[in-house]
Amino acid sequence: QILGNLLSNAIKFTPNGGTVRVRLGRTDNAVELVVADTGQGIHSDFLPSVFEPFRQADGSTTRHHGGLGLGLSIVKQLVEAHEGTVRAQSDGEGQGATFIVRLPIVPVSEPELGSGPSPPASASGVAPVSLRGITALVVDDDESSREMIAVILEQHGAQVLTAASAPEAIELLQVARFDVLLADVAMPDEDGYALIRKVRASEQTAIASLPAAALTSLARAEDRRQALQTGFQLHLTKPIDARSLVDAVASLASSQQAGVKQPSSPIGPGA
Numbered sequence: 001q002i003l004g005n006l007l008s009n010a011i012k013f014t015p016n017g018g019t020v021r022v023r024l025g026r027t028d029n030a031v032e033l034v035v036a037d038t039g040q041g042i043h044s045d046f047l048p049s050v051f052e053p054f055r056q057a058d059g060s061t062t063r064h065h066g067g068l069g070l071g072l073s074i075v076k077q078l079v080e081a082h083e084g085t086v087r088a089q090s091d092g093e094g095q096g097a098t099f100i101v102r103l104p105i106v107p108v109s110e111p112e113l114g115s116g117p118s119p120p121a122s123a124s125g126v127a128p129v130s131l132r133g134i135t136a137l138v139v140d141d142d143e144s145s146r147e148m149i150a151v152i153l154e155q156h157g158a159q160v161l162t163a164a165s166a167p168e169a170i171e172l173l174q175v176a177r178f179d180v181l182l183a184d185v186a187m188p189d190e191d192g193y194a195l196i197r198k199v200r201a202s203e204q205t206a207i208a209s210l211p212a213a214a215l216t217s218l219a220r221a222e223d224r225r226q227a228l229q230t231g232f233q234l235h236l237t238k239p240i241d242a243r244s245l246v247d248a249v250a251s252l253a254s255s256q257q258a259g260v261k262q263p264s265s266p267i268g269p270g271a
Contacts, residue, residue: 001151002078005071006035006099013097014039029105030084036098042090050088051076053148053239072099074148077242079103081155129246132157134253135177139169139195140184140215145238149182149215152242153249166190170198173207179253182236185216185227192216196231211252215240 003022010020014037023034042050053073072088079086084103090096136158140146143164150160161176163169166187172178181199185192192214202208213234214227224235233255234248 001147002075002101003033003035005075006033006101009071010035010037010039010097010099013037018096026105027102030102031105033101033103034098036096038096040097041093041095042088042097043093044090047088047090051086071144074144074151075099075101077148077151077155129250130157131246131249131253134179134249135159135161136180136182136249137161137163137169137172137176137178138182139163139166139187139192141165141187142184145184145215149245152245156246158249166192166195166198169195173199173202173210177206178210180249181210181212182215182249183212183232185214185218192232193226193230200231211255213248213252 007020007022014020018038020035020037020039023032023036025032025034051072076086079101082103084101086099086101089098089100131153134157136153138146138149138153138160139162140149141164146162146164150162153160161172161178163172166183167190169181169183181196183192183195187195196212196214199210199212200208212232213236214232215236215238216223216227217238219237227235233252236245236248
């Protein structure tokens with residue numbers, strides 16, 4: 001995933017006739033992966049923000065390259081989950097860009113029976129929230145956004161399935177059991193509101209009572225009120241930080257496991 005995102009980014013911003021080079025080597029006790037291109041480059045003012053989610057050097061509505069600016073943020077999340085580092089270098093616009101990933105080399109040992117990956121350690125020293133045993137369904141028509149949310153939740157032990165549309169989500173709900181639903185509000189054809197109405201109207205109790213959070217860039221009080229009145233338990237505003245997302249999923253799953261009945265028009269706190 002790390003290599004794929006870096007290559008995709010390099011190819012996107014390198015014009016025809018340009019070059020993308022990949023190098024893998026070992027330095028001390030680390031593996032170093034370098035992806036360098038001769039493309040568009042990165043302005044010095046934007047370089048410190050290049051790994052931030054939902055950040056793009058060209059933020060205009062007429063920009064040449066699409067996407068939400070999540071590819072490099074996902075790279076950073078995955079690299080740090082493996083206790084590595086990633087940095088970007090560029091001499092400026094039109095001078096190409098280089099991304100350097102360093103991953104520590106660690107001894108390989110046989111895991112104990114039944115053991116699984118641990119959630120990433122918290123830099124603050126506070127024990128990270130574990131989502132082990134929780135299965136989440138993430139619904140978003142934007143692939144990068146789906147990947148970003150899935151990466152964060154899986155880092156904390158959750159099992160995650162994703163859907164690109166409301167109809168696809170309904171199909172998954174019929175064949176698999178979920179503890180939490182996270183749905184984008186703005187989707188083509190059927191939006192998140194249409195999806196949650198169908199969920200709440202389901203004849204299957206497990207589906208109708210499924211705890212759900214709305215994911216949206218609409219942050220007004222009336223937007224939150226509409227989400228809650230439609231059937232969501234939480235209203236999460238994009239871009240949402242990893243800690244808030246994990247806490248929200250843990251809270252929703254906890255209410256479900258405790259057998260708390262979800263009201264049809266919840267008025268609980270948002271996030």
